[in-house]
Amino acid sequence: MPLPSFLRLLLLAALWGGSFLLMRVAAPVLGALPTTFARVLLGALGLGLLLLVLRLRPQFGGKLGATLVLGVVNSGIPFLMFAMAARSLPAGYSAILNATTPLMGVLIGALAFGERITAARVGGVVLGMAGVAVLAQAGPVALTPEVLGGMAACLVATACYGLAGFLTKRWVTERGGLDSRIVALGSQMGAVLVLVPVVAWELLRQPAAATAWLAAPAPVWGALLGLGLLCTALAYVLYFRLIADVGPLKALTVTFLIPLFGVAWGWLLLGEPATWAHLAGGGLIGAALWLVLRPVPAAPVALQGAR
Template sequence: MNAANLSRLLLLAALWGGSFLFMRIAAPVLGAVPTAFGRVVLGTAGLLGVVALMRLPLAFHGKFRATLVLGAINSGVPFLMFAFAARILPAGYSAILNATTPLMGVAIGALAFGEALTWPKALGVFVGLMGVVILTGAGPIAMTAATLWGVVACLVATACYGLAGFLTKRWISQRGGLDSRIVALGSQLGAVVLLLPFAIWDTATHPVAWREVTATVWLSMLVMGLLCTSLAYVLYFKLIAEVGPMKALTVTFLIPLFGVLWGALVLDEATTTAHALGGGLIAAALWLVLRPSAVSQPQPPVRT
């Protein structure tokens, strides 16, 4: 990997790791639904700008409905789940739990798509689960019902990412393919459609005191939508084109490091042995699942 692509990889990891910081800032103030909805609206706007600047034709070739459904699964539900978790969990927790995405892909592939479950993959899933248990049970925040629900929300999000990888192959790749930037735009539109009724309901039942929202919260939303979503999509697809999907997926190992780093630097979140042990086990699990000899399933997205 040359210097330019390594820089892209590090920037992508910093952006996706930073998304957990910005959700942690915005979600407790705005609520989970407005945070997730605002992110996908801004992400859609940013991707529309990218498509316009690159003069890409808005041609979905009969796959528009598929991209909308993929967006609901791959962006709408996960962003909402992570925003819900951000009201409860430190940013570093969510960033580490996000790394279970490939493990979810292995489990879903074996259960629903007939993928072979080899011993390294099975061991990887088990080791990853142990990492989640250690992080949850021995971390710096008390184990409560709310904490547990936050962890469950993160795992629901990563399960959606894992499922979306297989559905993308079935609905897009095996039907002739589609420009990845158009898929990204369609998926964000799908997330907007999914979250819109929830946003309307939430606004009606839990109105936000918008005048009291600080500039920090608004800036966090802008950065999360335009940089951590729109720009991150462009970087990710550029990396896939330049170095291939396997090397691009090494960003999965780096996201937790940046997520924990940003949380500690900006929000003074504690870093403990549980972060190292739990995160280390999840990293080992990722190596077992993603090592070249073990890869046969379509690689699930790692977007955050």
């Protein structure tokens, strides 16, 4: 992976790792679904403002429909699934299941998009998941129907992430490409559109939620702005640029780094302890990244006339 792309990968992981801290501030006050909707709405507005400042016209070149669908697959559905899972799953389990994204990408790529599946990539995915498990230090939970449903929701979300990377490559990159900022804007517009009726129905069922929005203190609004403008708008610009530069599988390895940055932000900003388990998990994740990101050997070419 070229150095600029690797630095983008690190910055993306830092942003998405920080999103857990910001959601910890906003979600208990506003609820998971309104927080998710505010995140994608502010992300879309932030991206629109960015294009306006840069005087970059949002010309989709006939790919507007594709980017809207990408937003549903890559943001709308996964955000809803993780919000549902949070009702029954401990955060550690969600982090572990989120790390199955590259595995989903490897499987979907091999089954539907002709990607080569190698022992090194599979081994890297397994090592990465083990590293996240060590970091999360998740304990056993009873496999109740609610817990199983939460696990299934997480796996639906990671399958969406894995699928969206390849759809972006096929629908956008291989059809002439688009500026990553325009792809990010279209994707967040799609997420907003799919979440509008869900949020409207939730507010009709629970009108008190609207009052919580109006009465939210300044730190909550600050957290929402950070989630929307930094962890969504800027993050998706970086993500779609990574897909265009290094491909979907390598871009998906960001999910291995997110827990590391989540721990680092917690240690720096919240005074949470850093333990030997964090160091061990970080070592496993580093080894996983090396296995997944290293170049794939070229397939052997049969010699003409060989018998």
